[in-house]
Amino acid sequence: MSLTDAPLGHHVAYPDQYDPTLLFPIERAANRAALGLGAAAHLPFHGADIWTAYELSWLNAKGKPQVAMAVVTIPADSPRLVESKSFKLYLNSLNQTRLDDEALLRERLAQDIGAAVGADVELDLIMPRDFAAQGIAELGGTDLDALDIAIDTYQPAPGLLRHAPDSRDGDIVEETLVSRLLKSNCPVTGQPDWGSVQIRYRGRAIDRVALLKYIVSLRQHAGFHEHCVEQIHTDIMRACAPAELTVYARYTRRGGLDINPWRSNAPGVRVDATRTARQ
Known part of the structure; x- marks a missing residue:
């Protein structure tokens, strides 16, 4: 698939049912080749892409809406990244999805995103009880x-x-x-x-x-x-x-x-x- 197949830049309907196929992966190799970089196994750097999702919601087993934030860390040596609008659509597909507990949500997110990027990802859920502890700071230097x-x-x-x-x-x-x-x-x-x-x-x-x-x-x-x-x-x-x-x-x-x-x-x-x- 090419970027023309991505939802970015196109009018799309927002999903109301859970759908992990909404995640649109993009190969990192083409951009790295343009920079003269080699395969993931021989990259001259390590690192990660840290995503913060502020609009995460689902239903509990009784149908009551739940909210949280998620921090997803994708390793730089993963073969693919995820196009951001597809990530948003995927997260929105959880809005009417019933899940028994936070652990199941965390497991599902990590599994789906990891499959899209081709690597294990770290995933932390920030629940409302911890919202007040979230700080703001400028980059030091x-x-x-x-x-x-x-x-x-x-x-x-x-x-x-x-x-x-x-x-x-x-x-x-x-x-x-x-x-x-x-x-x-x-x-x-x-x-x-x-x-x-x-x-x-x-x-x-x-x-x-x-x-x-x-x-x-x-x-x-x-x-x-x-x-x-x-x-x-x-x-x-x-x-x-x-x-x-x-x-x-x-x-x-x-x-x-x-x-x-x-x-x-x-x-x-x-x-x-x-x-x-x-x-």
Whole structure:
């Protein structure tokens, strides 16, 4: 199947019966080939796509509606990702579905999504009793957006990336840089995707002005969230060759879903899944 077969960009009827076939998988291989990356077994990074579903509802055994949020973590080495509108339609197909308990819902979600992406997924349910404990925090790091610079490039320009002018071979820094100016466009509908990005690295210092210009250069780029993060990671690695690099983006929600991919070549890295204020 191709993207033209996906529900994204088409008028579709919302389902009222549970239907796991609504999930529309997309192969990761084509985009990775365009970046010059190999098969999943030989990727130069690891990571995950963290989805937050804010509009999850079903019926209990007595027909009473239940609500929850779900956090779904899809490994980056899965052969497929899921198209977001199909994910929304799938979740909505549970609205009139009777389930005996939370455990059955969790099992069904993990099984269906895992089958679509071709890998085991992590799935956490956040029940109403835990809603008040859900926090909001910004991505940590030095804010690049305060830089007062002129920008005129709005298509991906990896040639902008470079080391800091005063850095030298052998000079090693370890820093975290953040920007809220990440924007790209859906490759199917052209709708804007807004996000914040965090870049953690160890190596020769990266020119911060050049990095911010590069981040903004994705502004008119057409690419899925996951693909954009992989492109950022790949471009920085090729231009600046840090010993360790983690790229983490948190995108604002659409249709009750946000997608938050991260990619890293550093062993043992984990990311904080707390949502940002814009999410």
